Amino acid sequence: MTIPVSPDTQGASTRPYLIRALHDWCTDNGYTPYLAVYVDGSVQVPAEYVKNNEIVLNASFEATSSLQLGNDFISFKARFGGTAREIVVPIDHVIAIYARENGQGMAFPAPPAGAQPPLVEGGGAAEAAPRGLRLAETPSAGPAPGDEATPPADEDDEPTPPEPPGGGRPSLKRVK
Template sequence: MLSKRPYLVPAFYDWIVDQGHVPHLVVNAGADGVMVPTAFVEDGHIQLNIGPNAVRDFHMDRSGISFEARFAGQPERIYVPMHAIRAIVDRDTGQGATFPDEPGETFPDAEGASAPMHPEKPTAKKGAHLRAVPDNGADQAIDETTTNEKTGRSDRSPDDDDPDDPPPGGGGKGGPSLRVIK
């Protein structure tokens, strides 16, 4: 039977982060494929802060979790396969889920097949990349909206309004800004 961990761990992670709290993993450090600093292992387990402010290059899929974190000031590359996760908890409230081993439990790989993933090949998400563009006053040339001089209202329709559009003037204090261009 497929394990519940690959489905529940991301759900609990999102729930904890959405509350503004800090998610922690309890990991079986002796499990196959686990890459953690052994100096911080206690009684065969390690507790990892996986909050967005504590890690870099965080990636979670059905096969495991990988990220970079600092331990005693030294950066370490971490990989935790799903089968090694014993619990995910909210550091602030203690709420979360524990995962005992179940007989016949199988773990899907990143593509959905039931197979373990090899830790030396953690995959990175491919997605959109953002680039800072200096604000050189070109907003007027790019912005297609015009303002009616009598009413001071824009000729943009309500459908054109995007709550994610940045305010005019760029990133403030002369810094770079990001802008949604339709």
């Protein structure tokens, strides 16, 4: 006999717990936790740094202040181009969390289509939809020679986080 499971009996989403766990794992191991975020009207990030309705955010304690990894939202303050900005990301818009240094982490499905209008104007929803993350076929070799740790949030340095090793998209490695 199969017992039907309704959405209200499934409990809370596991996504915020997994994000917190991977953030802790990155921090405990000296890695820099990066969040890949799907951006639409419900996400508060600097629009000038959004590409293809996605942004990658350095979520380390050194690069943020007042970091809150809640069950519904992630919020913090960070500097972009020397200007302090308030960042607010709904949990269901986090499409990956990974370590910058080695690409290890976890990807999540993007929010349901039609939940919010896309941020990018001039195109239909199909054109503005993110392409998603791809798992790396081979593990990444780690940071490039001379690659240094991300500076603290109060330093006025490079406004966008460096690209993950191996290209423009994050490389994720399955950890079992």
